[in-house]
Amino acid sequence: MADLDSIFSDDWGEDHRSGIVAVVGQPNVGKSTLINAILGQKIAIVTSKPQTTRQRQLGIYTSDDAQILFVDTPGIHKPQTRLGAYMLGVARGALRDADAILWLLDASRAPNEADRRIADLLRQLAANKPIVLALNKSDLLDDDADPSEHFALCDYQCALKTSATKKQGIDQLLEALLPLLPLGPRYYPAEQASDANLRFLAAELIREKVIEHTSDEIPYTVAVEITRFREGAQRTQIEATIFVERDSQKGIIIGKRGAMIKRLGSAARSDLQSLLEVSVRLDLRVKLLRNWRSNEAFMRRLGYASPKRKGD
Ligand SMILES: Nc1nc2c(ncn2[C@@H]2O[C@H](COP(=O)(O)OP(=O)(O)OP(=O)(O)O)[C@@H](O)[C@H]2O)c(=O)[nH]1
Ligand SMILES: [Mg+2]
Missing domain, CATH: 3.40.50.300 (P-loop containing nucleotide triphosphate hydrolases)
Structure with a gap:
């Protein structure tokens, strides 16, 4: 022992x-x-x-x-x-x-x-x-x-x-x-590099690809929600929704005959496979959530919410 x-x-x-x-x-x-x-x-x-x-x-x-x-x-x-x-x-x-x-x-x-x-x-x-x-x-x-x-x-x-x-x-x-820094203990295990969970990282990687592949106001108006994250030994299945604020933005992200969303999807899938070290099936959808960046309830739903603190 x-x-x-x-x-x-x-x-x-x-x-x-x-x-x-x-x-x-x-x-x-x-x-x-x-x-x-x-x-x-x-x-x-x-x-x-x-x-x-x-x-x-x-x-x-x-x-x-x-x-x-x-x-x-x-x-x-x-x-x-x-x-x-x-x-x-x-x-x-x-x-x-x-x-x-x-x-x-x-x-x-x-x-x-x-x-x-x-x-x-x-x-x-x-x-x-x-x-x-x-x-x-x-x-x-x-x-x-x-x-x-x-x-x-x-x-x-x-x-x-x-x-x-x-x-x-x-x-x-x-x-x-x-x-x-003050004297103090190790708060996290040595091998842990982040406090973010895989769902969050997956949503972020997809958002990164949208930002990289688009221009003008679109990078600022996009949010990503993971709707399904099912891990398997052979393959992980991820479904995600990309939210935009206007109809025209939806068209741009989908692209001509779906060309843009295909490009985004394959770039994101490749990064997700490296992150998860397993084969990934990724399904993306695009949805309209009009002016979500100015709507407290929508923001909360998309994960942009923090406890209220004095002075904020
Ligand atoms: N040449 C050069 N480019 C850099 C360097 N560091 C970051 N960049 C580039 O600067 C850009 C912004 O990098 P980010 O790390 O996203 O910057 P950030 O400060 O986190 O930006 P926000 O999250 O928008 O606040 C990317 O294109 C990076 O590749 C550097 O040391 N040299
Ligand atoms: Mg940054």
Whole structure:
């Protein structure tokens, strides 16, 4: 029989650190890409269009001496719809709950008014919390580019350059974050990389494919609901509904003689098979839910609902 020491061999020592790092910034700066790069696996969807992430999602990084709970958040922007307001609420909540803040900036462009509004929000909701500034997309810059304008945005503990797509600056980033976290235990098993369940990840992967394959307002108006998720040893059967806000959008997603939905379906199926490591049968439908982004009840139904908190 194995002795207790070997059963608990992955136990943490007295100097083990753990805590929550809120990853915030404008839309499209690379927050989700960076979390995937840190974890070495895809737990969050990434697209070339802004406002991809809509919900809070944990990326769990575990090493021998630490566990960092990275909270992926929606990009902070001025909300135009109830959905936008919900997304801002998610980012605000993450700032409040965090032990430390990782503020991602796009190194390839100068800071603007929206960045200054984020600095204000940090002062308001995360005063006294340590901030690490990461100038992401540094691969798009010359080595001698001057980052002083970015670094002047707020008081920070540490500022560094990263490239999430090229996986540069990741170790330095982890080294900078670690001492900012309190001493504490491992909250999740070492092998767990996210708190999201497979149903959620499946819906997100389908939404990612719709965003990638469409343009104009469609990426912002789409929601995906999994209506059936039946796991089998040989094959997993998934049925999903893609919701849009207008009739014309429905036509675009279905495409000429179903060409677009076929393309979306086959791209999503291929990703789902990699995620689930089993053959997948995927059936997609498209439905109209007029102006769902401004309708609280519809949003709730689509999973965009959070408990009301003071100050939101
Ligand atoms: N060149 C370059 N592109 C990057 C880098 N990091 C992310 N990107 C690209 O930037 C785009 C947006 O990346 P996301 O990770 O979806 O950005 P996000 O901040 O999570 O965006 P939202 O969820 O919309 O707030 C994608 O096309 C990424 O491939 C980087 O370091 N360098
Ligand atoms: Mg994102």
